[in-house]
Amino acid sequence: MPHTEAVLDLSVIIVSFNTMGLLRNCLRSVLDSVKGISSEVFVVDNASHDGSPEMVKRDFPEVKLIENVTNTGFAKANNLALLEATGRYILLLNSDTVMPECPRQVIEYMDAKADIGLLGCRIVFGDGSLQYSAWRFPTLFQEWYYFSFDIIRIFIPAISRLKYRGIDYGHIADTDCVSGCCLFINGKLINLIGGFDEQFFMYYEDSEYCYRTMNNTNYRVVYFPYFQVIHYHGKSSNPQKATLRSFMAARYYFAKTKGERFSAVFVTACRMIWRFNLTILSIIQLFFRNIKVAGKIDMFRQLLSSVSLSSKEETENHETRADKFPASGCKYP
Structure with missing residues (x-):
C-alpha cells in the first residue's frame, strides 16, 4: 500500500461493540467538538447486534463506518481504521466516552513538541472522579497482585498504588504508559512501529504500544491534563x-x-x-x-x-x- 500525504489535522477512531446509546452520545460530542478543525471520524463496529451500525448510518452519515462481520477485538479494529486515516494526528476514543471540549489545544501542543509520539489526557468518570490514565510499565509483582483478587488485596492494599507512583495528574509529565481510552497518536510514529499488536484482543495493548514507542523510537509518551474526556465506564456482562x-x-x-x-x-x-x-x-x-x-x-x-x-x-x-x-x-x- 503506497504512502499518501496526511491531509487533515485529526482522525478520530471509535471502536464499538453493542454500545448504541453510549456511541450516539459519544459521536454527538465528538462532532460538536471538532468543528473548526480539519478532521474525519471513523466508527469501527465489531459485529454489534444492538443496531449500532444502522444508527450510525441513519444519524451520522458524515461518519466513516467500518463494519466487521465478527468481533475482532480492540487492537485489530483500530488497525483497520488506521490504514484509512489521513489525519496528521489520530485520536483513539472509547465509545463510552464524551468529549466536551475541542482538541485544538492538544494539536497545537503536539505541533510545538514534535518529539511526542503518544499523548494521553485527563479522564474522569461520570461522577467527576479521576480515572488513573497514566502509569508505570507493568511489573510482575504488581500484575500478580492485581490478579490475586481479594486475598492479598485485603492485607496489602497500598500495593495497588505503586503502579501510579510519582505521577502528578495535575501537570504535564512524561510517563511510561497512557490509556488507550483517549489516546492521541502522532501519525509519523505509525510509520516507524506500525499499529497495535493484534495478538491482544483487548487489554494491555496500550501498554505494549507505549513500550514499543519508548524502546524502539525517540518519541516520548506524555500525559496532558489540560484536555479532558468523561468515561462512562461500564462493567463487563461476563x-x-x-x-x-x-x-x-x-x-x-x-x-x-x-x-x-x-x-x-x-x-x-x-x-x-x-x-x-x-x-x-x-x-x-x-x-x-x-x-x-x-x-x-x-x-x-x-x-x-x-x-x-x-x-x-x-x-x-x-x-x-x-x-x-x-x-x-x-x-x-
Missing part, C-alpha cells in the same frame, strides 16, 4: 471472560516485552494464588453457604481450567504470529 482475557493479555505482554521465561513465572505465580484463593473460599463455603462465595469458587475453577487448557496453544501462537500491521502499509508522511 466478568469471568473479561478476567481471563485480561490475564491472557498480561501473560502475552510479559512474553513479548520480558521473554517467555518471565511470562511463565507470572503464570505460575497467578496459578498459585488462585489455588490458594480457591482453597480458602472452599473452606468458608463448608460453613457458610453463600452465593457470592460460590460464584468466586466457580470463577477460580474456570480460570485454572481455562489457563491450563490454553497454555500450549497460546504459547505457540505468541511465538509464531507476527504483527499484522506492517509499517509499510501506513499512510503517513
